[in-house]
Amino acid sequence: MRHVAIVGSGPAGYYTAETLQKAGDIAVDVIDRLPVPYGLIRTGVAPDHQSIKAVSRRYEGVALTDNVRFVGHVSVGTDVTIDELVGLYDAVVLATGAPNDRPLDIPGADLPGVIGSAAFVGWYNGHPDFADLNPPLDAPGVAVIGNGNVALDVARILAKTPAEFAGSDIVAHARDALAASAVRHIQILGRRGPHQIAMTPKELGELSHLERASPRVDPADLPPEGDDALLEPGMRKSVTHLRSFSANPVAKPVTIDFDFFAMPIAIEGDGRVQRLIVERTTLDADLRSHGTGETYALDAGLVVSCIGYQTPPIPGVPYEHGRGRFASDEGRVLPGLYAVGWARRGPSGTIGTNKPDGARIAEMLLEDIGRGAGKAGRPGLDALLASRNIVPVTFRDWRRIEAAEVAAALDGRPREKFTSIEAMLQAIGR
Numbered sequence: 456m457r458h459v460a461i462v463g464s465g466p467a468g469y470y471t472a473e474t475l476q477k478a479g480d481i482a483v484d485v486i487d488r489l490p491v492p493y494g495l496i497r498t499g500v501a502p503d504h505q506s507i508k509a510v511s512r513r514y515e516g517v518a519l520t521d522n523v524r525f526v527g528h529v530s531v532g533t534d535v536t537i538d539e540l541v542g543l544y545d546a547v548v549l550a551t552g553a554p555n556d557r558p559l560d561i562p563g564a565d566l567p568g569v570i571g572s573a574a575f576v577g578w579y580n581g582h583p584d585f586a587d588l589n590p591p592l593d594a595p596g597v598a599v600i601g602n603g604n605v606a607l608d609v610a611r612i613l614a615k616t617p618a619e620f621a622g623s624d625i626v627a628h629a630r631d632a633l634a635a636s637a638v639r640h641i642q643i644l645g646r647r648g649p650h651q652i653a654m655t656p657k658e659l660g661e662l663s664h665l666e667r668a669s670p671r672v673d674p675a676d677l678p679p680e681g682d683d684a685l686l687e688p689g690m691r692k693s694v695t696h697l698r699s700f701s702a703n704p705v706a707k708p709v710t711i712d713f714d715f716f717a718m719p720i721a722i723e724g725d726g727r728v729q730r731l732i733v734e735r736t737t738l739d740a741d742l743r744s745h746g747t748g749e750t751y752a753l754d755a756g757l758v759v760s761c762i763g764y765q766t767p768p769i770p771g772v773p774y775e776h777g778r779g780r781f782a783s784d785e786g787r788v789l790p791g792l793y794a795v796g797w798a799r800r801g802p803s804g805t806i807g808t809n810k811p812d813g814a815r816i817a818e819m820l821l822e823d824i825g826r827g828a829g830k831a832g833r834p835g836l837d838a839l840l841a842s843r844n845i846v847p848v849t850f851r852d853w854r855r856i857e858a859a860e861v862a863a864a865l866d867g868r869p870r871e872k873f874t875s876i877e878a879m880l881q882a883i884g885r
């Protein structure tokens with residue numbers, strides 16, 4: 456029997472497990488520090504994107520196979536070390552994603568009311584780490600920094616009416632706070648231009664259909680229309696959306712303004728964020744942005760920085776600091792240790808990008824471990840955890856937690872998520 460441990464139960468973890476379990480004579484343990492599985496699917500994908508979240512049913516199919524086991528509420532680094540796992544299993548795969556925000560390295564970024572997207576998204580999605588975030592929504596202006604899909608998610612969630620959350624699994628504390636929100640002007644700041652966005656057409660198109668909010672683009676920021684022909688088709692569609700926003704005659708009470716060539720250089724306020732100082736930029740021949748020296752101030756009671764994520768380093772595991780991910784040779788980190796998904800390649804691509812990634816790492820490690828080295832594997836981990844009085848949450852336990860969440864849902868919502876680890880454990884009688 457070969458033994459593999461996967462650390463992290465998000466898409467990269469389960470796609471890796473999916474390929475591994477087909478190899479037959481193998482036991483795969485998927486370990487997660489939360490008592491609930493699916494990583495970003497549960498706490499990252501926007502709550503109003505239920506069709507994307509439905510991919511968790513596929514992971515459930517993998518989790519329910521005989522040779523895959525969920526080991527929840529076990530923290531690698533605290534409850535068990537990487538070295539211990541490498542000693543117990545033929546291979547250990549780090550599928551820990553990139554849950555930390557890239558720091559917004561400007562003066563004032565530590566003022567209350569300046570929040571990274573991991574925290575803000577985690578707050579409205581019920582991540583236990585961010586349940587108490589309480590973002591300030593009492594001022595009309597909000598600045599959203601970044602021109603990727605996360606910036607779009609954040610702007611859309613801030614702009615929606617309570618009725619527009621019907622059918623979503625946004626958590627109650629966020630639903631209530633957003634219903635009482637004073638936010639009226641949402642500025643999405645991009646340090647480069649419309650042709651350099653990292654936003655996809657479907658997500659941009661959604662902004663056209665918001666009940667009380669209208670997206671706006673300054674026509675002066677758009678390159679000549681003929682230049683769009685040089686773009687790849689997806690990007691061309693995205694830019695077509697921006698063009699339609701620039702011609703948008705609809706005046707709704709909430710505005711979502713795209714501010715291009717806009718680089719935040721400082722955040723100011725008396726005890727909390729009140730304004731963002733922004734420098735106009737221009738692009739060089741390599742499409743890099745440079746400040747022009749022209750600055751202006753934007754009023755904002757909340758700044759959400761959506762500038763990408765990082766994988767937290769683990770002592771003893773090689774790490775690429777500049778790129779915020781584990782250092783690996785195509786996924787091989789150290790003998791017996793692998794990385795997959797965002798932990799390997801950094802925070803890019805869609806959920807589906809992790810499928811071929813997971814398959815490739817699984818095939819690579821199967822080749823490396825051959826018939827296995829007769830390691831202790833699953834029983835060895837169980838004995839180690841028992842010796843530390845740690846009782847993992849099983850997949851069966853998770854299904855009881857999920858059933859309680861579904862039972863608590865009202866008004867056509869799919870579930871009412873527990874937002875604390877204690878409440879999750881209480882649901883299984885612990």
Ligand code: NAP
Nearest residue numbers: 601602603604605606646647653761762763802803804805
């Ligand atoms: P992203 O796509 O990498 O976008 C990051 C944005 O932040 C870029 O516009 C970047 O600008 C900007 N940025 C970086 N550093 C900055 C700085 N210091 N100051 C100002 N701006 C800065 O990251 P993301 O939006 O976090 O998304 C992560 C991944 O998840 C992406 O692959 C995304 O497509 C995916 N995702 C998908 C969906 C969906 O499919 N619905 C939803 C959410 C996320 P530059 O280009 O100038 O560097």
